[in-house]
Amino acid sequence: MTKPSSDPRHTLTLRDVSEASGVSEMTVSRVLRNRGDVSPQTREKVLEAARALGYVPNKIAGALASQRVNLVGVVIPSLSNMVFPEVMTGISEVLEGTGLQPVVGVTNYLPDREEKVIYEMLSWRPSGMIVAGLEHSDASRAMLRRAGIPIVEIMDIDGDPIDHAVGISHRRAGRQMAEAIIAAGYRRIAFLGTQMPNDHRARKRLEGFEEALAKAGLQLVDREFYSGGSALLKGREMTAVVLNRTPDVDFLYYSNDMIGAGGLLYCLDKGLDVPGRIGLAGFNGVELLDGLPRKLATMDACRLEIGRKAAEIIAGKASPGAKVELFPKLEPGDTIRPVSGQH
Amino acid sequence: MTKPSSDPRHTLTLRDVSEASGVSEMTVSRVLRNRGDVSPQTREKVLEAARALGYVPNKIAGALASQRVNLVGVVIPSLSNMVFPEVMTGISEVLEGTGLQPVVGVTNYLPDREEKVIYEMLSWRPSGMIVAGLEHSDASRAMLRRAGIPIVEIMDIDGDPIDHAVGISHRRAGRQMAEAIIAAGYRRIAFLGTQMPNDHRARKRLEGFEEALAKAGLQLVDREFYSGGSALLKGREMTAVVLNRTPDVDFLYYSNDMIGAGGLLYCLDKGLDVPGRIGLAGFNGVELLDGLPRKLATMDACRLEIGRKAAEIIAGKASPGAKVELFPKLEPGDTIRPVSGQH
DNA sequence: TTGAAAGCGCTAACAC
DNA sequence: GTGTTAGCGCTTTCAA
DSSP: OOHHHHOTTSOOOHHHHHHHHTSOHHHHHHHHHTOSOOOHHHHHHHHHHHHHHTOOOOHHHHHHHHTOOOEEEEEESOSSSSSHHHHHHHHHHHHGGGTOEEEEEEOTTOHHHHHHHHHHHHTTOOSEEEEEOSOOOHHHHHHHHHTOSOEEEEEEOSSOOSSEEEEEOHHHHHHHHHHHHHHTTOOSEEEEEEOOTTOHHHHHHHHHHHHHHHHTTOOOSEEEEEOSSOHHHHHHHHHHHHHHHOTTOOEEEESSHHHHHHHHHHHHHTTOOTTTTOEEEOSBOOGGGGGSSSOOBEEBOOHHHHHHHHHHHHTTSOOOOSEEEOOOOEEOTTTSOOOOSOO | OOHHHHOTTSOOOHHHHHHHHTSOHHHHHHHHHTOSOOOHHHHHHHHHHHHHHTOOOOHHHHHHHHTOOOEEEEEESOSSSSSHHHHHHHHHHHHGGGTOEEEEEEOTTOHHHHHHHHHHHHTTOOSEEEEEOSOOOHHHHHHHHHTOSOEEEEEEOSSOOSSEEEEEOHHHHHHHHHHHHHHTTOOSEEEEEEOOTTOHHHHHHHHHHHHHHHHTTOOOSEEEEEOSSOHHHHHHHHHHHHHHHOTTOOEEEESSHHHHHHHHHHHHHTTOOTTTTOEEEOSBOOGGGGGSSSOOBEEBOOHHHHHHHHHHHHTTSOOOOSEEEOOOOEEOTTTSOOOOSOO
């Protein structure tokens, strides 16, 4: 007496389908994978049996035997900040047709956690890995390098990729924003950001920003950091603090759009003249901004496109150089005053 | 001549670690899994060799041999609407210490896609599945039932679960909100929602809402649906449409907080007296609301708690009845006028 | 077009 | 404490 027929709760195997259809396991396997030539009648018998039993193939056994895993590991710092979901959309879009499946892991901006997530993912022998950022522990880098699969580091290109990189230059983005602000005539500029020692992209933007200020003989007149809580609310609070501490500040540069939006709402509440008395800018280009009473200046981080390009590299649809640089567009919105007529 | 030493790019196996350390494969396996007794010196030798080689275990082989997979499938409709990331946080929090790992799949509210995602996940033989909602195709339900693992359907409890369910009654939530609105004296009430035939939770809320209106001898004076785009912006647009079409409307009930927030910003822009002339309410209790100029009335969907409870069931930390009902709290915020003193 | 045998890399179960 | 043996459920390879 065989297990399967006597135990209705037994997990089905190819063997069960084989017995039910009177066809060898090998042929059943071929039918279910659409591989090799199988006669239409055999094919029908097999599909019928599989359907009737409710057979779900065991990918673990399949992967072990074929040494092929249709998984792509995606390692990102967070899901709750509006930027990575869109990257995921781009990745899914491209992977859709390829038979590859994204599997996400979240690190919460912690290098140790990232190392663990990468280790766990690699232990499933995925076909490729997409990892946010260029900064990783030595162990993480070593594991990825050794894995023998395509690795794409995304979001950032200011640094040395392990294999491929797709992203923007955050340093340049910061510089460009500073230049636009200066060109618009603002001079007393403050920075407001979330306190994230491991958010290297935000750090690089700030570095680029200060670099450009320095070149114009300026420096930040104030800076304020916060962490945790509702970004919109934090934006309000930080803005209140800065306006209070440095009343003559004339521009507020935020490390992301959410806190920038909070700041904007605060300034409007207070009846401040935006962008006349004070200008504001954020970063990311999140769609949220479209619903605000006034449109916050920002730079699009090319999230969708980064996801797409990264997935294309993994899927082998693109064979570019090691680095793919994208160029974010500055969207001045309604919170940077137009550049005055002459220079 | 063996493969490994001759090919530095070969993926390492237990055998390689075994040879490098002079210890049997079995003992190496024990060390790497912290299973069984191994002498400290052997242990050290093995760990040393594994580290030096950069060995990453092959979970595929391990899972096949042990018939154990430390994965929990999580199937949700979307990642971009602020509600599921928090559910994920709750799940991760609880799973953290158990050795189990969540793997998410996104369905975009499409039943066909859900079926495929479930099929793919089950083919990896996870230890449990967490699936959003109680409505699934017959095939999906059959697969889940047959899988022989704990299944937890989350978010909703208005219906029959396959195995376990953790969530709130959206029908009751809709009813409660309607009752609060009526008690506050509003009578000309409109509904504004996103057009999502497969968002069964939103549908049930609306049903409960209309039920309670009917009981009070009322019915909706207007309704408006939209889909796609920036929720905040859509909220503004829909609100404009409704206010224009039904000028004497005195309450706007939104299917979620984001469009409600858009509506609130619109009403404030227009200088409408909120909550005097017109009241508003949303649903979810997203933290975003904390940063708005006025706090939108809402009901907390218990997202974090749902994630936690679901994960506890999967992890075997809780063995409750089939349904775990949570009770959302109505938060009147600043957009429902206080109930008048008497009767 | 179909089937039989071997084995993917690991672990359970049992020796020693 | 450590090693040996026999698979896990599939696919590869080769034969018919």
